[in-house]
Amino acid sequence: PALLSGDSSEQNIRVLCDYRETISELLLEKFTIPWLKWAEKNDAIIRNQSHGSPANILDLYAASDIPETEGTDIQGIKLASSAAHVTGKKLTSSESATWLNEHFLSTLADVKANIDNYFMGGVNHVFYHGTTYSPQNETWPGWMFYASVHFGPTNTFWNDFPALNEYVARCQSFLQAGKP
Helix, strand or coil: CEEEEEECCCHHHHHHHHHHHHHHHHHHHHHHHHHHHHHHHHHCCEEEEECCCCCCCHHHHHHHCCEECCCCHHHHHHHHHHHHHHCCCCCCCCEEEEEECCCCCCCCHHHHHHHHHHCCCCCCCEEECCCCCCCCCCCCCCCCCCCCCCCCCCCHHHHHHHHHHHHHHHHHHHHHCCCC
């Protein structure tokens, strides 16, 4: 009852604190670390988006091979990059251009601004999550990922997309060669 109580008594606060610490430890020790060990045994690496987790987010980010973030909040972005920097990881990735706008409404300038924000926050490994496979004979606009800018041939900016990618590649190369 103390866990669900709206009462602010010291006992209820301690019970809630203990519950949250237990959940945090379980996520780290019984999920993230075993997942990392499994990946290592299978010659794989893990990227993990720890934000939003009911745990010590920095510990979860630090336990992954590549901490990954998303969104537009610089403080949230820096949680992933800070964990990477403190633990000596070379890469911090981002699920870039997610939820910028509805399909076909975001411009490449919007995407560049989003990616520049990641670069400023310490991200040096960009992933676009809107490059959904779609069969060529699929009716327009084809298959699309629900939560991102549409990075496919049916978008009018498709032919200009390589210019943005060249910029991103140059920035990533520079950032990955440096030290935080």
